[in-house]
Amino acid sequence: MALIPTGALRPRFNWQPVVTGVVVLLVAFLVILPLVFLVEESLNTGDPMAFPPEQYGIANYVAIFDEDINVLFNTLIIAVMATIMAILIGFTLAWILTRTNVPGREKLERLMELPYYMTPLVGALAWAVIAGPKSGFVNQLWKASGGTGNLVDIYGYFGIAWVMALFEGTVAFVMIAASMKSMDPALEESARVMGASKFRTMLTVTLPLVMPGVLGATLFVFAEMLGSFAAALVIGIPARIYVITTAIWDSTLSYPPDYGRASAMGLSLFVVMFGMLTFYRWRINKGSFATISGKAFRPRPMDMGKLSWLLLGLCCLYIFVSVVLPIAALLFTSLQRFATVILSQSEFTLANYRTALSLGPVRIALVNSLSLGFGVASVGVVLMAVLVWIIYRSRMVGRGAVEYLVMFPQAVPRLVFGLALLWAWLNIPIPIYGTLWLLAIAYLTVMLPLGVRTIAGVVLQIDKSLEECARVCGAGWLYQMRTVTMPLLKPGLLAAWLLIFMACVRELGTSVLLMGPNAKVIAPSIVNAFASSGTELTAAMALIQTATVVVALIILFRLSRGATRELQ
């Protein structure tokens, strides 16, 4: 006998097209509009403050090569130096941690993420304290032990590149390690079985297979270096070494601000970076090396014998130089009235923290950054979850274009995006320029790739039939999203929330141009403090910012460990 149906399905309104439409329009507005303004302004050869421009031309672009050729030269030389160093760091660490039996591999691998969370801004400040001329800690010690002049001076090409490489090295590490891990160990083992020595195997099998990954990482890192800002700002400006990002920043500060020139430089930088990243993605997608599949292997590590302790030392050295030393230097500085390493002269005090937390503008900036972090992360996560669903789950026409749109801000240097938004909202007759609202819009836009990638990672792990089954059971789209998709996404949403929160609290590139006198945020305030007040106060502010990020980070790790356990 058949069961008798007791409940029946009622016709329901289909929310999916409505929600999809609204979200897609919103993203198009956030991402495309500022860039349209930027292009227009870069072609403005009349009064740079006029909108719409009175005269169009390419004079701004020509001027880059006429007047700023040394800036291009600086940018290139620093980016090349920094890329070489970062790839060396990344490759060495990746090889040690994926291919050798160095003690404590798993723990070390996690530690390697730390420099990424340190931020180049904090790193640059710390290295200015450590290796600055005269008052830098190293030079103080040098003089105290009888040396003359400066032993080291961070304010130079190498100094800028050094700081950039130190914090981009971890990105190179992650990318190269991924390509090393995705290689089937059977490929190497079969070379050994055929009679090849360890060394020959490495030369004829391992290296050729890993090369595409290394080249890809090089390209990616180089593109990032061209657009990097913080180290060039903190170390380059006192040294009078301008790179393209700091030159853009500088031309917005002149009076009257030369937005046309800044836009032309910004767009040129964007085009170069975009080209490189597109080439990079194309190379990766082409997948000419079928061994590099999505599947992760744990290659059998090589037994390095006693040498493994040396390798462990190398890993620790990297962590020490990029995390421990900078934090220690900043901590030491922030706790003194006048920063010195000569202990007999130091005067320890908490006054800098008291000042930082009681000084009106600093406190407001901190509170603003935290509220922006909370707000943007909360709104962003919902928006991004819907976007991820549209891109990876719906059958909407043009979802590929939506993905492209969402990932677009990744290819635009933060500073350039800030410039675009600045110009757009100076001219859009909605008075949010100079308020936190504009910063919120800017953050939301530049965080899109980060959030969407994080959530997508989880969505792609969720078996599609879990959702389909809900529909077959009679659930409408909204009901399915609420009862199945969102609960399954929870770990991903939390992770994305925390990552966005951290990124907002650290944000410098866009903020530096969009911050108004009544809407200060913490990272640019730290830069300002470094330029105008003492290093001691700056160090205290930088540490307060870092502490906020660390708290969020600890929660993130706890959560991700909990989530992994739940899935097993």
Next chain:
Amino acid sequence: MSTTRIEISDLVIRYGEATAVNGVSFTVGQGEHLTLLGPSGCGKTTTLRAIAGLEQPASGSITIDGRAMFDGAKRINVPTEDRGVSMVFQSYAVWPHMTVFDNVAYGLRVRKQDKGEIKANVERALDLVQMRHLADRGASKLSGGQQQRVALARAVAFSPTVVLFDEPLSNLDAKLRAEMRVELRELQRRLGITAVYVTHDQEEALAISDRVVVMNVGVIEQIGTPEEIYNRPKSHFVADFVGSANIIKGKLTGPGTFATEGGVPLRVTAPHAPSGAETEVALRTAYIGVAANPGDNQVAGTVHQRLFHGDFVQYIVDTPLGRLIVRRPPTNLLAEGAQVTLSFAPEHCVLLQV
């Protein structure tokens, strides 16, 4: 067969350039268990998902209980959730963030049944699959077989009349699969469910179906009862894919007479009106005897190889027809090199359509 519940006609489904399903038509009767059988990529799962509304066809029509669910010409496409069918997924799709009870209750809650009803229906459904004692267990803590049962209970809990099965047993180990086959058949009969079932396992298809639709590269090769499919395969593909068969090449010499390439005459059966252009005859490996049997086709041969499988023994025998595969019970074993006379009835020599 009683009244028609599902009617598929001229269904075409495309993925971009590729055509996954190319003009498929069949009907499913009330309470019938119909199986779509074919190798991977033949379009069987795509067809099933189109019935559920999870794939959008390019053209054709799908009617369930007289209601057009999809009609390419009239531009009708009822969304999945309004079709009222149920489905068991290959991956089970048991929601890991819910308990067993919540999983099974899902369809009932969507239909806004009251609490008491939900409880009663969930318990009844769990009883059917002997899972009531695990109702409060988190779904992520179930074994594969248990998840399979939960998926089954969930699929029947809201009393659907049509249930779609997408290779539901393919992730189970062989022993459990055999047990679940028996239970599934039992359950389907007891609840009077109309079932459309997809599998690539020909043994499973023959065992549990009322009728089988054999598909290949997006089109239907043959529709029939398991016995028809096995005994009267229409095409080379069906003979080869379902069961094991010897394909003997030659040409038709008259009504019911066939000459092999080596010139050996055979008496054969043609299930369809022959066109005269047929060149192949299918002979099931299980229908070949090893003793002379007057009245049957007979051929002498030498045992070339013997493979002992346990439940049966497979011989490869060299004959004037070519190498024939012969499956016999594991009694009276023949030695390799032995001379045998093979005999097989004319009705088992099935002429295949070109």
